[in-house]
Amino acid sequence: MQVSAYAKDCPSRQILDRIGDTWSVLIVVMLADGAHRYTELAKRIQGVSPKMLTQTLRGLERDGLITRTVHPVVPPRVDYALTELGHSLYGLVEGLEKWAETHIDDVQAARVEYDALRRKGRNRRLCGG
Amino acid sequence: MQVSAYAKDCPSRQILDRIGDTWSVLIVVMLADGAHRYTELAKRIQGVSPKMLTQTLRGLERDGLITRTVHPVVPPRVDYALTELGHSLYGLVEGLEKWAETHIDDVQAARVEYDALRRKGRNRRLCGG
DNA sequence: CAGTATCCGTAACGATACTG
DNA sequence: CAGTATCGTTACGGATACTG
Numbered sequence: 001m002q003v004s005a006y007a008k009d010c011p012s013r014q015i016l017d018r019i020g021d022t023w024s025v026l027i028v029v030m031l032a033d034g035a036h037r038y039t040e041l042a043k044r045i046q047g048v049s050p051k052m053l054t055q056t057l058r059g060l061e062r063d064g065l066i067t068r069t070v071h072p073v074v075p076p077r078v079d080y081a082l083t084e085l086g087h088s089l090y091g092l093v094e095g096l097e098k099w100a101e102t103h104i105d106d107v108q109a110a111r112v113e114y115d116a117l118r119r120k121g122r123n124r125r126l127c128g129g
Numbered sequence: 130m131q132v133s134a135y136a137k138d139c140p141s142r143q144i145l146d147r148i149g150d151t152w153s154v155l156i157v158v159m160l161a162d163g164a165h166r167y168t169e170l171a172k173r174i175q176g177v178s179p180k181m182l183t184q185t186l187r188g189l190e191r192d193g194l195i196t197r198t199v200h201p202v203v204p205p206r207v208d209y210a211l212t213e214l215g216h217s218l219y220g221l222v223e224g225l226e227k228w229a230e231t232h233i234d235d236v237q238a239a240r241v242e243y244d245a246l247r248r249k250g251r252n253r254r255l256c257g258g
Numbered sequence: 259c260a261g262t263a264t265c266c267g268t269a270a271c272g273a274t275a276c277t278g
Numbered sequence: 279c280a281g282t283a284t285c286g287t288t289a290c291g292g293a294t295a296c297t298g
Contacts, residue, residue, distance in 0.1 A: 011226075011229035011230050011233035012222075012225060012226045012229045012230075013151075014229065014233065014236070015225055015228065015229040015232075015233070016148060016149060016151075016154060016225065016229075017149065019145060019148060019149060019225070020145060020146065020148060020149015020150065021149065022142075022145075025145060037279085037280090038279075038280050038281075039279065039280075042280090047272090049271075049272055049273065049274090050274095050280080050281065050282085051271080051272075051273090051281095051282085051283090052270095052271070052272080053281090054280085054281060054282080061243065062239065062240055062243040062244075063236045063239055063240060064235055064236055064238070064239025064240070064242075064243075065236075065239075070280095074279090075279045075280085076278090076279050076280055076281085077279075077280090078279080078280060078281085085232060085235050085236070085239070088228075088232060089228075089232075092224070092225065092228050093141075095221070095224060096141060096144060096145065096148070096221065097140075097141045099144065099217075099218075099221050100140035100141045100143065100144040100145075101140050101141075103144075103214060103217060103218075104140035104143065104144070106193055106214050107143070107192045107193055107194075107214070109193070110191065110192055110193025110194075110214070111191055111192060111193070113193075114190065114191040114193075115191075166259085166260090167259075167260050167261075168259065168260075171260090176292090178291075178292055178293070178294090179260080179261065179262085179294095180261095180262085180263090180291075180292080180293090181290095181291065181292080182261090183260085183261060183262080184291095199260095203259090204259045204260085205259050205260055205261085205298090206259075206260090207259080207260060207261085259298105260297100260298095261296105261297085261298090262295105262296080262297075262298100263294100263295085263296075263297095264293105264294085264295085264296095265292105265293090265294090265295105266291105266292090266293090267290105267291095267292090267293105268289105268290090268291090268292100269288105269289100269290090269291105270287105270288090270289090270290090271286105271287090271288085271289095272285105272286090272287085272288100273284105273285090273286090273287105274283100274284090274285090275282105275283085275284085275285105276281105276282080276283075276284100277280100277281085277282075277283095278279105278280095278281090278282100
């Protein structure tokens with residue numbers, strides 16, 4: 001088996017990149033229960049800058065995961081909503097959440113144990129003169 | 130609903146980060162069919178530097194996803210293998226691959242369409258025609 | 259063989275000021 | 279309201295030389 005990190009035509013990698021992106025996932029989750037306006041997203045997704053919000057929304061729109069609807073009114077109103085494809089992706093994210101909730105305790109325990117052993121090892125070396 | 134990107138205690142985010150990491154996924158995939166040595170991984174995972182390989186392996190080990198077995202021989206021999214938890218994560222990754230293979234065509238098509246409209250300047254999707 | 263240590267460029271991201 | 283433009287930082291990752 002030979003794997004390449006640079007296989008950009010690899011479907012899995014593209015989806016992985018999307019899912020690994022913090023803002024993308026948060027937006028998809030936000031839109032899962034219905035359409036939202038730009039400012040709503042900005043307010044409810046804590047810590048996102050207008051730059052990142054716009055950039056992420058554009059990416060999601062380009063991938064066919066969300067729609068962007070401009071209402072020709074003043075002041076402007078723009079709604080974002082999941083497409084069918086976006087809903088499908090959300091299903092995937094839900095699966096991930098389920099796995100995470102099920103296994104996070106194991107991961108946490110492993111980390112504690114690993115860190116404890118690391119500390120012990122270091123102390124031993126220091127005291128072992 | 131209020132979502133925060135900085136909820137580090139959020140299980141989903143931790144798993145998402147792990148899955149979004151290129152090298153982590155590649156390593157898990159490589160180890161799915163059995164244990165491998167450091168150099169084997171280095172050779173078969175194209176483009177990975179020793180720095181990133183070690184760093185990623187440590188992270189996976191810390192999270193209890195892989196084991197690191199040092200054989201006390203000369204020259205050194207170190208084997209890496211998936212834990213049960215690691216295999217479980219691999220199952221998740223397989224699910225992602227399946228989704229990706231199923232839907233990548235839709236994504237690709239959406240991108241082509243989006244880019245085409247952008248070029249034409251008809252990128253604005255107006256409500257009510 | 260299996261790493262570690264170091265240097266370094268870049269690109270991602272945050273903050274903020276501005277605009278149609 | 280819904281963005282865009284610009285700047286500055288920083289942290290991530292690549293390359294490589296070195297070591298037990």
